Amino acid sequence: MDTNYKRICGPLLKDKSSKEKQMDTSLFRGETIAEVVRAGLVESVHSGHLLELDEKGQVVKSLGSVHIPVYPRSSVKALQASAMVRAGLKLSAEQLAVVCASHSGSEEHFTVIRSILSAHKLDESAFRNSTDFPLGEKERRAWGDKAPTQLAQNCSGKHAGMLATCVVNGWDTNNYTDPTHPLQQLIVEEFETVAREKIQYLTADGCGAPLFALSMAGLAQGIHTITISNDPVHQEVVSACRSNPLMIAGEGRLTTRLMRAVPGLFMKEGAEGVEVLSMPDGRTLVIKCADGSWRPMGPIITATFKRWGVEAPDENVYVYGGGKVVGQVEAR
Numbered sequence: 001m002d003t004n005y006k007r008i009c010g011p012l013l014k015d016k017s018s019k020e021k022q023m024d025t026s027l028f029r030g031e032t033i034a035e036v037v038r039a040g041l042v043e044s045v046h047s048g049h050l051l052e053l054d055e056k057g058q059v060v061k062s063l064g065s066v067h068i069p070v071y072p073r074s075s076v077k078a079l080q081a082s083a084m085v086r087a088g089l090k091l092s093a094e095q096l097a098v099v100c101a102s103h104s105g106s107e108e109h110f111t112v113i114r115s116i117l118s119a120h121k122l123d124e125s126a127f128r129n130s131t132d133f134p135l136g137e138k139e140r141r142a143w144g145d146k147a148p149t150q151l152a153q154n155c156s157g158k159h160a161g162m163l164a165t166c167v168v169n170g171w172d173t174n175n176y177t178d179p180t181h182p183l184q185q186l187i188v189e190e191f192e193t194v195a196r197e198k199i200q201y202l203t204a205d206g207c208g209a210p211l212f213a214l215s216m217a218g219l220a221q222g223i224h225t226i227t228i229s230n231d232p233v234h235q236e237v238v239s240a241c242r243s244n245p246l247m248i249a250g251e252g253r254l255t256t257r258l259m260r261a262v263p264g265l266f267m268k269e270g271a272e273g274v275e276v277l278s279m280p281d282g283r284t285l286v287i288k289c290a291d292g293s294w295r296p297m298g299p300i301i302t303a304t305f306k307r308w309g310v311e312a313p314d315e316n317v318y319v320y321g322g323g324k325v326v327g328q329v330e331a332r
Contacts (some may be wrong), residue, residue, distance in 0.1 A: 010280065028071065030064025034296030038327040040321050046329075048290040051220045052304065055228075055282040066216040069201050070288050073100045073211070073270030076191070077158055078237050078270025079222055080209075083190035084165040085233045087183065091116065091161070096237060097244035099161030102154045102269065104250025105143070110151055112247065116160040120167040124151050128177045129159045129207040136250045155207035157247075162209070179210045188212060192231075195222040206271060220286045221274065227266060227278040238266050254298060254315065262305070262312050269294065277301065283308060296329055303331035 029047050036044035049064030070168040084099065085091075091099065095116050103109040117123055132153035134140045143152065150156060162183060166173045171182055179185065181201055188199050191212055201213030214222065228232040241248055245259035248268065255267050263278035273289030275297045285304050289296060298315030304311045319327035 010205055013123035020142075027065045027068050029290050030288075032332045034299055034332055035330050036161065036319065036327070037330050040320070040327075043319075043327075046289055046296045047293065048292060049216045049288045050300070051216045051286050053224050053282070053284040055219050057160055057224045057282065057284075064216070064288075064290075066220075067214040069215055070219070070274070071201075071203070071205075071211055071213050071270075071272070072219050072276075073205065073272060073274050074155065075268045075270030075276045076212075076214070076219070076222070076266060077101065077155075078226060078241060079190055079194060080158060080187050080256055081161060082194075082226065082233050082237050083183070083187040084161050085236060086170045086190065087165050087186055089161060089165045090168075090321050091164070093240040094244050096161075096240035097247035100237065100241050100268070101157045101248045102135065103157055103247065104251055104253065105139040105152045105154065106137025108246065109157070109250070110221045113151065113157050113160045113317065116157075116164055120164040122160075122163055122167065122173070126163050126173055127151070127156065127159055128174075129153050129155055129209065138252065139250065142265075153207060155205070155209065158209065159207065167209065177204075177209050191222065194225040194234075195219065196284075197221075216286055216288060220284050223266075223276045223286060224282055224284040225276050227280070228282040228286065241268070244303065254294075254301075258301070258312060258315070262310060269297075273297075275301070279308070279310065296331070299329045300331040 027186050030049040033048045033050050034046040035042045037050050049066055051066045052061040054060050078325035081099045094112055099110045107133045127150040129150050131148040131150050133148045134143050134152050135154040162176050163173050165183055166176050176183055192198055195214050195218035197218040226238055245256045249255035255269055259265050259267055267277040269275050272292040275287045278284040298317055302315045317329040318325045
């Protein structure tokens with residue numbers, strides 16, 4: 001294991017008894033956030049953590065253990081992008097949106113990512129992210145039997161932004177994913193400022209970039225902060241995302257659908273069942289599904305929008321029997 005990551009990997013369980021480990025696991029399971037109901041009978045349950053803030057950042061609803069650390073995965077790319085812009089990165093709104101994206105891997109995404117690289121005299125050989133196939137189902141089918149690439153990996157926009165930021169500042173582009181790199185240190189500073197808590201956990205994300213853990217409370221605070229912030233950097237990043245929902249995710253995906261349909265909505269998903277969203281007035285919702293599933297996200301968001309009085313498409317998930325609706329996933 002890279003010594004730079006030793007500060008974090010597994011410290012919650014280090015030198016603990018089996019009983020203490022089980023206690024940690026129990027905390028992580030959280031509370032029931034959704035139930036799969038078939039013909040009036042609960043068939044399955046999704047547990048996890050949920051935190052809702054009002055316009056002023058006050059807690060409206062809290063489920064689970066919102067003060068234990070979780071890995072927010074790609075849901076915090078806007079915070080990473082904010083650090084890049086603060087360090088001098090200048091991009092178009094479309095380019096900045098793909099830096100914040102977990103893109104599906106369409107040609108539209110590739111074109112914008114390549115434009116970031118070429119504008120900074122870079123090419124795909126500079127990438128230090130992992131290889132993968134396109135994330136989107138349609139895009140993956142169209143990919144066929146071609147080998148996975150770093151460009152196709154859904155975080156390549158973020159990595160293009162990181163590389164471009166290094167070029168702007170004269171920083172080394174060969175080790176930009178090292179946690180000690182100046183860029184990654186600025187990202188930590190951005191996280192801690194907006195979340196109002198110190199980063200204690202560090203590891204590598206699936207793409208290879210440093211991954212910092214936040215509590216659900218810190219994550220909610222961070223999203224709320226950048227949403228209502230008067231900081232021109234935050235305004236630029238959030239505005240770029242709102243105005244380019246296709247770049248943030250892709251055709252057919254929940255994030256793109258809802259951001260297109262709901263004026264002013266900011267939304268971003270992360271791997272292992274993480275979702276964050278906010279309205280322009282500061283209302284914020286963060287969700288972490290303990291089993292890593294995204295199945296309950298649509299129903300939870302639909303129920304939240306209903307309470308908020310926000311008109312949005314029906315994103316409920318229905319249960320079928322014999323081709324007929326016999327139940328649905330119900331937010332709890």
